Amino acid sequence: MKRFKNILCVVPGTGSGKYALKRAVSLAEVNQAELTVISVMTPVSVGMGIPDGGPISVDLQAAALSVRKEALESLVKPERGRMKIHSRILVGVQFLEVIREVLSNERDLVIKAPEVQDWLGLRVGSEDMHLLRKCPCPVWLVRPGPKKSYRSVLAAVDVNDAIPPEELKTRQSINQQIVELASSVALADFAELHIVHAWQPVGEDTRAAILEYLPRTKLDAYIARLVQQREDGLLKLMKTVTNDLEPEVLDYLKPQSHLLRGRPRKEIPALARKLEADLVVMGTVARTGIPGLITGNTAESILSQIECSVLAVKPPGFQTPVTLDGYR
Numbered sequence: 001m002k003r004f005k006n007i008l009c010v011v012p013g014t015g016s017g018k019y020a021l022k023r024a025v026s027l028a029e030v031n032q033a034e035l036t037v038i039s040v041m042t043p044v045s046v047g048m049g050i051p052d053g054g055p056i057s058v059d060l061q062a063a064a065l066s067v068r069k070e071a072l073e074s075l076v077k078p079e080r081g082r083m084k085i086h087s088r089i090l091v092g093v094q095f096l097e098v099i100r101e102v103l104s105n106e107r108d109l110v111i112k113a114p115e116v117q118d119w120l121g122l123r124v125g126s127e128d129m130h131l132l133r134k135c136p137c138p139v140w141l142v143r144p145g146p147k148k149s150y151r152s153v154l155a156a157v158d159v160n161d162a163i164p165p166e167e168l169k170t171r172q173s174i175n176q177q178i179v180e181l182a183s184s185v186a187l188a189d190f191a192e193l194h195i196v197h198a199w200q201p202v203g204e205d206t207r208a209a210i211l212e213y214l215p216r217t218k219l220d221a222y223i224a225r226l227v228q229q230r231e232d233g234l235l236k237l238m239k240t241v242t243n244d245l246e247p248e249v250l251d252y253l254k255p256q257s258h259l260l261r262g263r264p265r266k267e268i269p270a271l272a273r274k275l276e277a278d279l280v281v282m283g284t285v286a287r288t289g290i291p292g293l294i295t296g297n298t299a300e301s302i303l304s305q306i307e308c309s310v311l312a313v314k315p316p317g318f319q320t321p322v323t324l325d326g327y328r
Contacts, residue, residue: 003184004028006105009037010098010112011075013068017113018075020142024111025079030188036086038101039072040094041065065089095130099322102137111140129300132284132312136320138181143278143309149189150278150309155182156268156302158283159197159233174283174315179241181311182281186253193253194275195241197234198260198267201226227261234259265298269305277308284312 009024011017021037028035044061068089076087090097098110115128131139157175161168179195186193201223234257242250260267272280284299303310 003181004031004109005033006107007031007033007035007109007111008098008101008105008107009035010094010110011037011039011072012113012115013039013041013071016144019144020111020113021075021079022148023140023142025082025085027109027111027188029083034086035083036088036101036105036107037072037076038088038090038098039068040090040092040097041068042093043091061091065091094127095134096322098131099135099320100324102135103320103322103324108137109140110135110137111142114141114143129303132299132303132310134320134322136314136318138311138313140311141309143307147278150185150191151189152192152194152275152277153182153186153189153279153281154194154196154268154272154275154277155179156196156198156264156280156282157234157237159230159237160199161229161233170315170317174313175237176240177313178281178283179237181313182279183241183245183253183255185279185281185311186255187249191278192275193255194258194271194277195234195238195255196258196260196268196271197230198262198264198271199226199230200261200263230259265301265305268302272306272308279309279311280306281311281313283315 004027007024007028009017009021011021017039024035024037027033041064044064072087072089076085079085090101094115098112101107102110110131112128112131115126128141132141155178157178158171159175160171163171182195183193185191238255238257241255245253258271260271268280268282271277280302282299282302284303303312
């Protein structure tokens with residue numbers, strides 16, 4: 001599935017971004033997309049009473065820039081034989097520079113080496129969290145590791161339709177985007193595709209107290225209706241996906257659905273670990289006034305627990321708070 005035409009890959013200055021770069025190059029080749037690789041360095045501040053912008057700080061900044069350029073070129077050079085790759089160094093706050101680069105050059109995907117890496121895998125640091133919250137295009141944080149391809153892809157969706165029609169349209173759009181991206185990656189990597197919806201009935205935490213005021217039969221009937229609604233919603237979404245696939249492709253992909261009762265912030269990371277998922281595709285932000293999507297504190301709680309790569313998408317119409325004021 002050709003989706004992206006203008007990919008931005010963000011790598012650190014340490015040379016540890018090779019896994020993100022290889023994923024970006026492969027995706028750009030498949031999509032016949034333009035690929036730009038950047039590294040963002042913070043401005044040099046001398047301190048010790050020496051003013052920023054003076055001759056010493058300017059020289060140090062130039063020296064640091066030269067070192068970073070050499071490191072970036074060393075990383076990118078082995079891949080230049082496969083395709084044309086643009087590269088550049090930006091100076092400033094990383095997430096701001098990345099988002100401004102997306103805005104100014106109409107990038108449609110950011111692939112990035114995670115800010116924090118340890119022996120457990122991916123850990124979402126503050127810069128990456130800012131990017132996941134505010135970048136207007138999808139952001140793919142690629143966990144470093146020896147695997148060349150993914151074996152298991154998990155798409156986290158919300159199929160609750162008990163919301164106003166105008167909000168429901170947005171929710172359906174982001175669900176569709178999440179599943180399409182997850183399907184595309186699964187097919188490209190010959191991976192399993194799993195689609196999960198986790199939900200918790202209103203009042204589940206206070207069930208015992210509710211039973212003092214509401215007959216058990218009515219409470220059970222209410223929960224049964226919710227279960228049926230979520231099952232129907234997930235089935236409908238699955239049909240939407242499968243209808244767009246050729247029979248032989250569908251036979252190979254065989255997407256599996258998971259309807260989990262419980263808190264999304266607990267159930268989704270637990271399922272990702274159980275499946276040994278290599279990638280979780282999820283929404284991270286909803287428009288103001290649209291409850292129920294994996295958003296805000298719930299999204300950040302999930303992200304803090306996931307140890308695999310993450311592909312995060314925004315709903316249609318999302319507008320970043322970052323502007324191009326003063327950007328060159």
